[in-house]
């Protein structure tokens with residue numbers, strides 16, 4: 106097997122007596138969507154925070170693109186191509202959709218603000234930024250301030266800014282939250298295409314989306330992975346049905 110894009114080994118994190126992450130190991134392979142599901146409080150967000158670098162594990166290994174990233178801060182992990190999106194919005198609300206994506210393009214190019222050039226006419230920024238907006242279906246809303254976009258459109262814009270950073274893997278924490286049925290359907294279709302660009306570790310409560318998208322599913326309960334498998338294996342796993350899908354033993 107080719108080396109996984111992301112590999113987590115025996116990760117542990119406690120808050121006092123609570124073992125929020127209790128020896129988690131999982132990996133994300135190239136081209137796949139790996140869904141992480143589990144009941145409220147299972148430790149899904151805590152795990153994502155440790156991978157993105159906003160929370161320090163007590164022990165365990167995190168390797169990304171063959172490199173141990175445990176000692177890197179969040180910004181350094183993002184620069185390597187680890188894109189985290191959704192639970193905290195990174196958008197500049199007063200700026201247009203286009204300007205938001207341009208900021209990400211600029212960050213990737215490593216250029217500083219060009220005070221003496223009219224930024225909005227800088228084609229090395231506007232052209233790739235428009236291309237990203239087109240990809241997520243927001244080109245028609247390019248000049249609308251982020252604050253005036255609908256909830257679903259803001260999610261699309263967050264993906265466009267993440268794409269502009271040239272990600273090598275996505276960590277998506279509940280992207281379907283707050284989306285109506287139509288928005289969830291559109292986003293599901295889009296995520297389906299996104300896996301070609303970079304694999305996705307997907308934390309999601311929307312089981313329709315998980316079962317439609319996931320190549321593999323891991324089930325987290327009380328900080329431990331109790332099962333990993335494809336959608337059918339997870340649906341039919343008696344322990345999963347008991348612990349998570351709420352069925353009697």
Ligand SMILES: Nc1ncnc2c1ncn2[C@@H]1O[C@H](COP(=O)(O)OP(=O)(O)OP(=O)(O)O)[C@@H](O)[C@H]1O
Nearest residue numbers: 120121123125143144145146147148149150151152
């Ligand atoms: N900073 C913290 N300090 C203390 N306890 C915390 C902290 N962060 C999370 N926890 C606890 O760790 C456990 C796991 O929380 P976490 O938010 O990771 O779960 P989750 O699976 O993402 O839940 P949800 O599906 O509701 O988002 C919970 O019991 C939570 O109360």
